[in-house]
Amino acid sequence: MAIEMQEKKSNNFSKGGHGHDPEMFNHQEYSKNFDDDGRQKRTGTLLTASAHIITAVIGSGVLSLAWAIAQLGWIAGGVKIQLCGAAQYANLVGVTIGYTITASISLA
Numbered sequence: 001m002a003i004e005m006q007e008k009k010s011n012n013f014s015k016g017g018h019g020h021d022p023e024m025f026n027h028q029e030y031s032k033n034f035d036d037d038g039r040q041k042r043t044g045t046l047l048t049a050s051a052h053i054i055t056a057v058i059g060s061g062v063l064s065l066a067w068a069i070a071q072l073g074w075i076a077g078g079v080k081i082q083l084c085g086a087a088q089y090a091n092l093v094g095v096t097i098g099y100t101i102t103a104s105i106s107l108a
Contacts, residue, residue, distance in 0.1 A: 069081065
């Protein structure tokens with residue numbers, strides 16, 4: 001039984017295609033399940049794609065931050081964290097001023 005299955009499987013691949021028997025090939029069924037490039041159709045949405053992008057971008061930065069601060073040691077790492085906090089507050093103030101000016105111009 002196993003030998004027959006192996007022969008049938010190897011015959012399907014040797015006849016061409018992606019393991020489909022040409023005699024049994026149904027183009028409508030194939031087009032439902034596969035894209036133009038021969039891969040299975042994607043089932044993702046804009047939400048799942050966005051989640052993957054955000055995870056990839058933020059994840060690498062967050063994971064490397066702990067290692068980078070650990071390399072500085074206790075004293076330099078503490079100073080670095082305080083400097084980063086001050087820089088974040090300065091950035092927040094600058095962005096707030098920018099949005100306030102933009103909003104007031106838009107309202108006028």
